[in-house]
Amino acid sequence: MKTRTKERKGNAELSKHKEAVTLGNVIANQEIHIELNGNREALVDGCKGIVEYNDSTVRLNTAAGQIRFSGRSLQIACMTEDSMILRGYILGLEYCS
Amino acid sequence: MLVNILRFVRGTVTFEVRGDFAERFLNLLGRNGIPVFYTQWSDGGFVAQTTVKSYFRIRPYVRRTHVRVRVVKRQGLPFLMRRYSKRMGLIVGIALFILCINLSGGFVWEIQLNGNHLVPDDDILQTLEEGGLVRGSWKKSLDVNDLAMRLREAYPQIIWSAVNLVGSVAEVEISEQAEVEQPESTDPCNVVASRAGQIVRMEVYDGQAVLQKGDAVQKGQLVVSGVVKSTKGITILRHASAQVLVEYSEQKTVTVSLTQTLKVPDSGMVNLRYLNLGKLRIPLFLAGGKPQLCFERVFERPVRLFGITLPFDLTIHQVIPATQQTVTLTAEKAAQLAESELLSFERQTPERTVVSRKIKSSVRDNQLVMTAEYVFQEDAAQQEEILLNGQ
Known part of the structure; x- marks a missing residue:
């Protein structure tokens, strides 16, 4: 019984460390961080630039490759060096290459 | 919103970008700290917004x-200011409006009285x-x-009061004491x-009664004495x-001239604000202004303004011009006027009641003279303190 509890605690700590490392990577700009608000807004943190942009597709360059947002009436609401807010009807998110 | x-x-400047490398252009703007927002794709390019300063970069x-x-x-x-820079009146007007709005908050616009019942x-x-x-x-x-x-100092009925300035309203909170009947004085009198x-x-x-029913009494005369002798011969105060209740007669004469000069309202009412x-x-x-002879209210x-009381009010003088006219009254009309004057004389002192009234009237020298012989009844009891040791 005690052994199982210890195992559970160990797993929880491991996942915490993993999470911390993941966020650390995001902070260090090594990984992309995407937040989706329904299908109307996406906040992309850690992107390296726009590769393709039109009404139905936005392809972004990231450290780990490219990601593509597909949808309708896509609009870049705000953009800085490494982040952007994408608005519109997002129908798909695809990791390319 | 902010x-x-x-x-x-x-x-902000909304600009349209067209070209084969529009995406690269966007990337360059982002990398060089030029803010770009509301980017929308359009045929062969896109439309975006940036700030005025950034646009020049x-x-x-x-x-x-x-x-x-x-x-x-x-x-x-900045563009609005540039457009209206030559219209100084507009700018001054807006500045004055903002100043007035700010200043108006510093005045008391309304006074609200709460809680007073005894003090008007x-x-x-x-x-x-x-x-x-x-x-x-x-x-x-x-x-x-x-x-x-x-x-609190001015009105003893007010036991607690406070003046709160809430916005432009002065709320005066008043708490009054309950009406307490003063105990009757027991001082000897x-x-x-x-x-x-x-x-x-x-x-x-x-x-101890000094006078009796049917006696005549003079003003200030003792009617009931407060000095009483007990059966044991001790003087008690x-x-x-x-x-x-005393009865007394009084005569009142009213004279009404049959030819009178009356002030008659004329046309052309004016409101002076x-x-x-x-x-x-x-x-x-x-x-x-107002004419010399007029009726005035x-x-x-x-x-x-929109249901809000402003900190100033309007005094309206309603002026009706009048003219003087000489009117000859009939004897009946003059008698009516004289009687109404007698009635107002009777109402002057409500404490007394009219027991009887005999009216005589006669017309002499273009005047109606009405004489009324009254008999009044009135409570003439007046308490007078007995001063002990000359105090």
Whole structure:
């Protein structure tokens, strides 16, 4: 019984460390961080630039490759060096290459 | 919301980008700290917004990416200011409006009285005015503690008061003590006659009666004595009280001239308005004034805007011009006038009742002379303190 509890605690700590490392990577700009608000807004943190942009597709360059947002009436609401807010009807998110 | 306000204040430029490397141009802007927002795709390019200052920084990146940039729209305060810079009146008007709005918050616009039942509103407002609180007072000049203290000092019925300045409203909170009947005085006293006459009825509640029913009495004469001798021969001082009804006669003569000069209203009523700003009274008419002979009614009206009482009010003098006309009255009409005058004379003193009235009237020298012989009845009991040891 005690052994199982210890195992559970160990797993929880491991996942915490993993999470911390993941966020650390995001902070260090090594990984992309995407937040989706329904299908109307996406906040992309850690992107390296726009590769393709039109009404139905936005392809972004990231450290780990490219990601593509597909949808309708896509609009870049705000953009800085490494982040952007994408608005519109997002129908798909695809990791390319 | 806040972001939109800031963007409006700083001014924004909407521009259209066309070219094969539009995406690269966007990337360059982002990397070089030029904010780009509301980017929308359009055929062969896109439309985006940036701030006015940043727009002047995009030229090198335009050259580098060989795109064509065209300004679509200019929005925001800098452009509005530029557009209206030659219209000084408009700018001054807006500045004055903002100044007025800011200044108006510093005045008392309304005075609300809460909780007073015994002390009338007018009396309280009068006391507050003496303390400097009127509609239109400058809030910073008021000492609310002093005003509250003044109210408590002026009216013993007020046991607690406070003046709260809530926005532009002065809320005067008043707490009054419950009406307490003062216990009747038990100091030794006599009952004397307050006027001369014949006693027709006498009820003695306390004390020793000196006069009786049917006696004639003079003003100030002792009627009931407070000095009473007991059966053991001891002198006791009492608080004498009694009801002493006396009858007395009085004559009243009314003279009405049969030829009278009357003030008759004429046509052409005029309202003369004055604006009261604190103690300042500004006439709101250019010329003219009230004629020498006129009827005049004065009333004050608070000025309201969208249901809010403003800190100034309007005094309206309603002036009706009048003319003097000589009228000859008939004897009946003159008698009516004389009788109404007699009636008003009777009502002057409500404490007395008319027992009888004999009226004689005659016309002499173009005048109606009406003489009324009255018999009145009145309670003439008046308590007079017995002074002990000359005190």
